[in-house]
Amino acid sequence: MDTLPILYSFRRCPYAMRARLAIAASQQACQLREVVLRNKPQEMLEASPKATVPVLVAGDQVIDESLDIMLWALQRNDPLGLLGAESAGSDQTSNPVLTSMLDLIEQCDNVFKRHLDRYKYPQRYDLVTGENDRDAAAQWLLTELEPRLQGGYLFGSTLMLADLAIAPFVRQYAHTDKDWFAAQPWPALHAWLAEFLNLSLFNQIMEKYPAWHQGMPRVLFP
Numbered sequence: 001m002d003t004l005p006i007l008y009s010f011r012r013c014p015y016a017m018r019a020r021l022a023i024a025a026s027q028q029a030c031q032l033r034e035v036v037l038r039n040k041p042q043e044m045l046e047a048s049p050k051a052t053v054p055v056l057v058a059g060d061q062v063i064d065e066s067l068d069i070m071l072w073a074l075q076r077n078d079p080l081g082l083l084g085a086e087s088a089g090s091d092q093t094s095n096p097v098l099t100s101m102l103d104l105i106e107q108c109d110n111v112f113k114r115h116l117d118r119y120k121y122p123q124r125y126d127l128v129t130g131e132n133d134r135d136a137a138a139q140w141l142l143t144e145l146e147p148r149l150q151g152g153y154l155f156g157s158t159l160m161l162a163d164l165a166i167a168p169f170v171r172q173y174a175h176t177d178k179d180w181f182a183a184q185p186w187p188a189l190h191a192w193l194a195e196f197l198n199l200s201l202f203n204q205i206m207e208k209y210p211a212w213h214q215g216m217p218r219v220l221f222p
């Protein structure tokens with residue numbers, strides 16, 4: 001068990017959620033270390049001085065970007081075909097679906113996330129209200145996600161990497177003002193988010209764990 005990879009995680013962080021989703025989907029056993037962001041463990045900071053969660057430590061390898069953790073896990077084992085059917089064990093660049101998914105995820109992490117933060121915490125950005133950013137983020141949801149979701153998921157009729165990588169951020173957006181979100185005429189997006197929130201995979205990764213400290217019993221994940 002000592003050799004199991006260690007995942008530093010924070011339950012409510014959408015980046016950590018996407019990492020946990022991919023690790024759970026890949027059935028890769030890890031030791032989960034729940035982090036308190038204002039009191040990060042020294043062991044995590046030594047592994048990754050950039051000090052964001054999630055961080056995965058697997059032997060000598062330290063992976064401290066959530067998307068890289070997803071790819072690491074799913075390239076080892078992808079029983080749900082989340083990377084695209086032909087990708088198992090193959091070169092990422094030869095998988096056009098994966099390339100398109102990575103492009104959409106990059107837009108989420110750059111364009112959508114920026115507006116999400118400003119919508120959720122306008123005072124941190126010296127804004128009187130977050131409404132302009134709420135609307136700019138909505139524009140991205142409408143033009144980039146809603147049309148794609150006609151098949152049920154972002155890349156067709158089955159759950160894939162992009163759904164797991166993006167849904168935690170849309171969840172955060174929806175929860176910022178639930179009534180406003182529910183009133184928007186976005187049927188496919190509403191159905192997709194509701195289904196994501198109902199996934200047993202999602203409920204599994206939202207289990208609560210006490211904050212980790214050296215010496216406490218290991219928490220096996222998933």
Ligand SMILES: N[C@@H](CCC(=O)N[C@@H](CS)C(=O)NCC(=O)O)C(=O)O
Nearest residue numbers: 013014015037052053054064065066
């Ligand atoms: N690009 C990073 C971003 C991770 C990130 O920003 N995580 C936040 C929590 S949601 C964090 O750890 N922030 C540092 C802090 O709040 O101290 C990734 O994809 O893993």
